[in-house]
Amino acid sequence: MDDHALLRYSRQIMLDQVDIEGQERLLAGHALVIGAGGLGSPVALYLAAAGMGRLTLADADEVELSNLQRQIAHATVDLGRNKAESAREAALALNPSCMIRALSDHLDGEALARSVAEADVVLDCTDRFSSRYAINAACHTAQVPLVSGAAIRFSGQLAVFDPRDPESPCYACLYPPGEEGGEALSCAESGVVAPLVGLIGSFQALEAIKLVSGAGTPHRGLSTFDGLGGQWRHFRVPRDPACPVCGSF
Numbered sequence: 001m002d003d004h005a006l007l008r009y010s011r012q013i014m015l016d017q018v019d020i021e022g023q024e025r026l027l028a029g030h031a032l033v034i035g036a037g038g039l040g041s042p043v044a045l046y047l048a049a050a051g052m053g054r055l056t057l058a059d060a061d062e063v064e065l066s067n068l069q070r071q072i073a074h075a076t077v078d079l080g081r082n083k084a085e086s087a088r089e090a091a092l093a094l095n096p097s098c099m100i101r102a103l104s105d106h107l108d109g110e111a112l113a114r115s116v117a118e119a120d121v122v123l124d125c126t127d128r129f130s131s132r133y134a135i136n137a138a139c140h141t142a143q144v145p146l147v148s149g150a151a152i153r154f155s156g157q158l159a160v161f162d163p164r165d166p167e168s169p170c171y172a173c174l175y176p177p178g179e180e181g182g183e184a185l186s187c188a189e190s191g192v193v194a195p196l197v198g199l200i201g202s203f204q205a206l207e208a209i210k211l212v213s214g215a216g217t218p219h220r221g222l223s224t225f226d227g228l229g230g231q232w233r234h235f236r237v238p239r240d241p242a243c244p245v246c247g248s249f
């Protein structure tokens, strides 16, 4: 790290749990952020600002007027632009030393498997169950930790799945495929209050920074936030031996 980097990241380096070594690990780290919308915006901005060395941002959608109420990586001038490209530009403006790749195609199949395998941590910032299951399976295959977030209406949730930890469940242990039912609503159908995606996305960024820098211990179980009541709840999520993704059968 040169003097500029030491100064830029000084407020993190002064934390005993991060220190120079943790910041160096962050600068050498690579995060894959899938979805550059409500959750992906704060994730991309905080990870770039905090000194994650490499970011891959994936989103096939274009910025629409109804996105701007909460997707803070995009500005009014970005209407019609690809979201990954727009978020890349916003994150680079914050920190030009972050190496950022924008993927403007829908990430699935081989491309998803390859991108996940190249990352140290994956952040699921999508809002579709089909994407969530595909990302979870790819993370399990590549043994890469997954930080999952979701936000709708006034409520949100956070979970970290680490396939390297034999105790850790995966996304499909939490939501067995076929049982997702009424949860499969999107913000477009149900609405979402603006700062809620910022709150959950910021938690996702924090967990990614902890995982890559080595600070603290990763979040366990499932946390849900009720924005109307202002309350967090925490649930234990056991690994399901019959899980179709990570189960032992």
Ligand SMILES: [Zn+2]
Pocket: 169, 170, 171, 172, 173, 174, 240, 243, 244, 245, 246, 247
């Ligand atoms: Zn599982």
